[in-house]
Amino acid sequence: MSAIRTEHLSKRYGATLALDSLDLKVEEGEVYGYLGPNGAGKTTTLRLLLGLHRPTQGAATLFGIDCWRDPVAAHRRVAYVSGEPFLWPAMTGAETLEFLGRLHGETDRGYREQLIERFQLDRSKKIRALSKGNRQKVQLIAALATRADLLLLDEPTSGLDPLMERVFRECIDEAKERGQTVLLSSHVLSEVEAVCDRVGILRSGSLVDEGTLDELRHLSAQTIDVTFEGSPPRLPALPGVSVTSNGGSGLRFEISGPVEPLLSQLADQRVARLTTHEPSLEEIFLHHYDHGDGRGPA
Amino acid sequence: MDARVRTIAFVYAFAVYSYIQPAGFRSTYPTLADRIAFAHSFAGNAAIRLFYGFPYDPVTIGGYSAWRVGGTLAIAAAVFGVLAAVRALRADEDSGRMELVLANPIARRTAFSSSLVAIALGIALLWAAMTVGYVAGGLPVGGSAYLALATALVAAVFVGIGAITSQLAPTRRIALELGSAFVAASLLLRVIADTAGGAGWLRWATPLGWAEEMRPFTGAHPVVLLLPLALSTALLFTAARIARGRDLGTGILQARDTTSPRTRLLSSPTAQALRSERSSLIAWGGCFAVFGVILGTVATSVSSAGITPQVRRQLAKLGSGSIVSPRGYIALIFIFFVLAVCLFVCAQIAAARQEESEERLETLLALPVGRLRWLGGRILLGAEAALILSLIAGLFTWAGTSSQNVHIPLWQMLEAGSNCLPAALLFLGLSSLSYALVPRVSTGISYGLVMVAFLWYLVGAIAGVPKWLVEATPFAHIGLVPTHAFQTGAALVMVAIGAVAIAAALAVFKHRDLTGA
16 A cells, blocks of 8 residues: 555646646655646645645545545644644744644654754744744654654755754654655755655646656766867767867767767767766756656656 | 725724614604603613713704714724724734835835825725715714714724834734723723713723713814824824834734743643633633623613603614613613624634634644544634623623612523523524635624624614514524513524534535635
């Protein structure tokens, strides 16, 4: 049974189609990165998974439990962190954590104490006196302390400083080791790259791409930077290879086709240095939205 | 509620009320003799003055209007002033919008004064509405304009008070509560001034009293106009000074920002709701208790001396039968407690709506908390609180009458209090249903329904509208205990409708999307 499963999940708000027949499957124990440009439907997906909004068509289940029909049962195994902390201004951090903990039912209080230390939260301050980042910490601690089987995280580190982001990554790694499933929707691509097993890219309401980082890399051009002794030669044009100048004596080749022909060419030249680098998630992502194409890896 | 909608609603209500009172008076008491009789009986009563203030000359239509309308609308104008000021000066701040505005090259002074200009426009509209209403009701233009001005200036003073509380209070809600406390205190001072013998000088201590002292239609003292003008100007200047020096989003009176944890009442969403609403509930309870005691005490001064059959007929239209005994008076005035409890339950549902519009409900429902449990819990909380308020009303009114050695049995007073419950349940149901169906406008609709139903009853009964039409409002079906029997049949119908509405609300709420602001 998958931790998250949606089948032809669609949501329409008036004239806008926010989700278009989304088929998403996240297995237990996976850490899944959920990416997409603004307005793609990531937050809508989470709302539907949480039973806050009703699907226009299709179904969504968490651990086999229907999200809309039986949200209470589903939520017992789920913890949620939203991109903006919506909390009660007059309650202190400690009171909020206690309240959310009691409502969830099973909260590891010892672990919660640890987390409060690690995230350096001043628990006696009222929510209205905390900065946005600190309020976000309250949410994070409340969710992580439940040790829930599934963590639904919507831009969880928004407002957190880099030190706290590192703490967050450590916590996600720990959760992964314990076998918890995580759905991480984020714009911080370095974070997604660091912790996620698989990544899905959402655009205009449907998944345009999905796969492990390695699988996705094949979509993007490989980049080879070559520095020549002397001035760069003029090479004949090759299919699938685009050439740009890279400083005085260098050329950058972006190859989206076979590499072999270019290597043959370069073997005849006087090459001083040759470096390749794999596309980062950011490059893959930007490539998708710059070129506006791509439906599934080859 | 949108500021424009609120202004329009107030303007409309003011215009209608300003028209109906003089017109009604003219038709009900067509001859001078009638009016003199009215003056001696009805108007000479301390108990009546409790609500309408001191009648300087109820024999003329102008004097009557100044007394009846001026007195009531002055309270409404005060409420309007506080609401408008806090909304304009504080709500945008707390939501963070003011930060965006002031990040542009706009001085705080400009933002402050442009808000005030908008409010001044609203007050001008109120003034115009009243003047037009009075003139349409047959009163001379000059006197109408002066009476309207007296009332409008009360609004101006309370705009000043609202502006000050906006600077002092740490949050918008507290600013509203402080402002309301000032309105209540001003009202209390006027009530004491008008009903207690020899305390007339207290009228000078409250803006509501100044409106009376201006004596529209009864020997005008225009120099009194200077008082509210001076006070509102002074308050607004002070508020502007404080605003310049204050950090955005805070108040001069800071609430504590850190406390050691108090973890009672955190085990369920309903318990937490009670915890959040605690201070508001205590304030309502306190107001009910105080007004109950005053009502009970003043009611004992009602006497039957010199009330003509004609006046009795008029009062019979309101369904109270005999107003001329303490019982009768209490029975009649208790309808205002019913109104208050109905408004209270609307406020409870409005608070629930605020949880949703400020998206905290999303945080709650992402936990294993069911929608029905949440909304059901809040409705239940509202109903229980309404019950307690009703009992407080009955108990403290009884205490007031007992202190004056007028004996009305306690159980009868509690029964009078329980009169509030069927109507409260009805409106609890209707406002829950509107919250479930059309959440964004539900708060306005709920309060609107209550006010329309109430005014329908009040105005319809006096203006001689056909009986079947008046019966359309639930308020007409409340048996005026303790003089009349408790209308069990009507009560059961109201409870039934309320229960059905609540069930429908829960069903609809389960199936709709959560909507933000």
